[in-house]
Amino acid sequence: MVKNNRIQTLAELTKGYHTVLDIGTDHGLVLLEAFKKNFIQTAIASDIREKPLNQARRNLEGYPVSFVLSDGFLQINQPFDLAIISGMGARLIRKILTHAPKDKTFVLQANDKHEELRRFLNDHHFEIIDERVIFDQFYYVIIIVKYGKMDLTETDLYLGPILRTKPEAKSYYEFKRRQYETILPKVSGTRKKQIEKIINFFKQETNTST
Numbered sequence: 001m002v003k004n005n006r007i008q009t010l011a012e013l014t015k016g017y018h019t020v021l022d023i024g025t026d027h028g029l030v031l032l033e034a035f036k037k038n039f040i041q042t043a044i045a046s047d048i049r050e051k052p053l054n055q056a057r058r059n060l061e062g063y064p065v066s067f068v069l070s071d072g073f074l075q076i077n078q079p080f081d082l083a084i085i086s087g088m089g090a091r092l093i094r095k096i097l098t099h100a101p102k103d104k105t106f107v108l109q110a111n112d113k114h115e116e117l118r119r120f121l122n123d124h125h126f127e128i129i130d131e132r133v134i135f136d137q138f139y140y141v142i143i144i145v146k147y148g149k150m151d152l153t154e155t156d157l158y159l160g161p162i163l164r165t166k167p168e169a170k171s172y173y174e175f176k177r178r179q180y181e182t183i184l185p186k187v188s189g190t191r192k193k194q195i196e197k198i199i200n201f202f203k204q205e206t207n208t209s210t
């Protein structure tokens with residue numbers, strides 16, 4: 001079993017789904033963990049590049065997996081229940097999601113700009129059904145979505161509408177507040193005002209959460 005908390009958490013989120021599509025699978029480690037724990041029956045490992053896909057092929061040898069060279073969802077023609085898009089920038093995830101089928105669940109783990117991803121989800125008829133934050137040398141935010149409707153406030157964009165209800169988010173919010181506080185002396189004008197506002201979002205949550 002892998003010791004990597006991020007991979008383990010992503011694999012755990014596949015529990016109960018039959019066929020999982022892993023977009024940008026790289027070495028196929030999330031699927032490997034999901035198979036080892038018997039969370040899933042079959043999978044589609046996909047990547048835009050041949051080299052990582054071949055690495056996934058080697059790591060997942062013997063498991064019921066189809067390997068597909070694909071740009072996001074574009075070349076995926078097989079059925080699946082859950083798609084994972086993880087370990088990428090928020091902008092790439094947004095681009096990939098513009099071609100997402102409407103009747104699935106998606107596990108998204110962006111490496112940055114979670115507020116931009118949430119804004120995109122809000123504006124493109126997705127609904128956040130769960131959020132997690134885990135620490136594995138860095139903080140990782142995982143957002144689980146399906147098609148639906150939500151109306152996020154600006155505070156929700158930064159804190160996460162579900163994440164803000166979770167006690168484990170508190171240390172993450174403290175980390176984010178400190179991160180924004182280091183930016184503050186380097187900016188001025190409207191950018192400074194915006195950063196002050198964001199710091200307050202994180203501050204309020206860490207003051208009121210138990």
Ligand SMILES: C[S@@+](CC[C@H](N)C(=O)[O-])C[C@H]1O[C@@H](n2cnc3c(N)ncnc32)[C@H](O)[C@@H]1O
Nearest residue numbers: 023024025026047048049052070071072086087
């Ligand atoms: C940093 S790795 C992340 C690997 C894995 N998903 C994880 O969470 O550890 C990103 C992978 O996404 C692939 N990728 C980048 N753009 C893609 C796209 N448009 N469609 C499919 N895969 C893509 C890259 O080739 C690379 O293997």
